[in-house]
Amino acid sequence: MPADLLRRHVPLHRLNSFGLPAHADWLAVINAPAQLTALMRQPEWRYLQRFVLGGGSNLVLTGDFAGLVLQVKIAGRERVAEETDAWIVRAGAGENWHAFVCWTLECGWPGLENLALIPGTVGAAPIQNIGAYGLEMAERFHQLEAVDLETGESVMFDSPACQFGYRDSVFKREAAGRYLITAVTFRLPKRWQPVTRYADLARELETRRIAQPTARQIANAVVAIRSRKLPDPACIGNAGSFFKNPLVDAATFSHLAVRYPNLPHYPQPDGRIKLAAGWLIEHCGWKGQNRGPVGVYEHQALVLINRGGARGADVLRLARAIQETVWAEFGVELEPEPVVL
Numbered sequence: 001m002p003a004d005l006l007r008r009h010v011p012l013h014r015l016n017s018f019g020l021p022a023h024a025d026w027l028a029v030i031n032a033p034a035q036l037t038a039l040m041r042q043p044e045w046r047y048l049q050r051f052v053l054g055g056g057s058n059l060v061l062t063g064d065f066a067g068l069v070l071q072v073k074i075a076g077r078e079r080v081a082e083e084t085d086a087w088i089v090r091a092g093a094g095e096n097w098h099a100f101v102c103w104t105l106e107c108g109w110p111g112l113e114n115l116a117l118i119p120g121t122v123g124a125a126p127i128q129n130i131g132a133y134g135l136e137m138a139e140r141f142h143q144l145e146a147v148d149l150e151t152g153e154s155v156m157f158d159s160p161a162c163q164f165g166y167r168d169s170v171f172k173r174e175a176a177g178r179y180l181i182t183a184v185t186f187r188l189p190k191r192w193q194p195v196t197r198y199a200d201l202a203r204e205l206e207t208r209r210i211a212q213p214t215a216r217q218i219a220n221a222v223v224a225i226r227s228r229k230l231p232d233p234a235c236i237g238n239a240g241s242f243f244k245n246p247l248v249d250a251a252t253f254s255h256l257a258v259r260y261p262n263l264p265h266y267p268q269p270d271g272r273i274k275l276a277a278g279w280l281i282e283h284c285g286w287k288g289q290n291r292g293p294v295g296v297y298e299h300q301a302l303v304l305i306n307r308g309g310a311r312g313a314d315v316l317r318l319a320r321a322i323q324e325t326v327w328a329e330f331g332v333e334l335e336p337e338p339v340v341l
Ligand code: NAP
Pocket: 131, 132, 133, 134, 197, 198, 199, 200, 229, 230, 239, 240, 241, 242, 245, 264, 266, 274, 275, 276, 277, 278, 300, 302, 337
């Protein structure tokens, strides 16, 4: 592997959107699947502890990493087929997600517009089945290509094999750390229907006096809402939503609804009720609060931010304090969304 693609003692603070300080013993930039296969054939790399890094936008670094970071930069995007009811579009795992969404829209292939401006790479999207404004990536997913880091073999995953769930997939559970995703293929519907049921999005379109939005107009509205509510990681370090929205059973919800009549809640197909983690956190008084160099974003209580000079331990300390107060107030457990390394 060329020396410029394999580096030693590499600082990671610019490679994670929280801006947390840490070093990796080794970092390899992966531009093509073949590079990875060649690297994994060499025993000295194959048996080293590994971590796959995309955009670093869903990551809390708690210290130095004594192993090999694989930074995925595999580029490329293409339409691979046109079927009677869909366009089949493929992108390299290292492509920036938002740029990819914009490209599909410019090409006239709608379907990903609600997921505009989500930070991170295409390859990271299936791992947590990214979702926003009533749409999950799984609804547009066709298949993905990956390299098995244990065997060095290329493997293909279809949707059932990915076991997509709410902000979840097999890559966060049984297969965690085993595969490096190299490309993702999407199925974008020709008979497209706008998804505008989320209140923020419906309001934004109404304000813009758009009754029958195009996909591009939905993307523009989503970009405007997200830009207002979420901090730009280039200016304020953060990892997006820090906690998943908790799901509670109907009995738990009934008890809570008596005490908190305004509690936002969303019934799920499986009978459970989704609560808004941001509302629970805000209700506990955390919005805009600081704990040393970290804080809770003043415009969105679900986002923890680096106010400057924070370390991973500061983030985890604040996250634990929030979990404790939400548990004490509501008896609801909040589960962090980012990967902690
Ligand atoms: P919001 O509009 O303040 O609503 C709070 C939560 O309630 C959302 O997280 C959403 O759950 C849920 N919700 C709202 N309307 C709903 C509906 N009509 N049906 C079902 N559930 C509904 O949310 P927000 O924090 O500004 O986020 C807006 C969207 O962007 C959400 O979908 C959110 O997941 C997504 N987002 C994700 C991240 C991330 O880092 N993962 C960061 C920012 C925003 P869901 O989360 O299940 O949609």
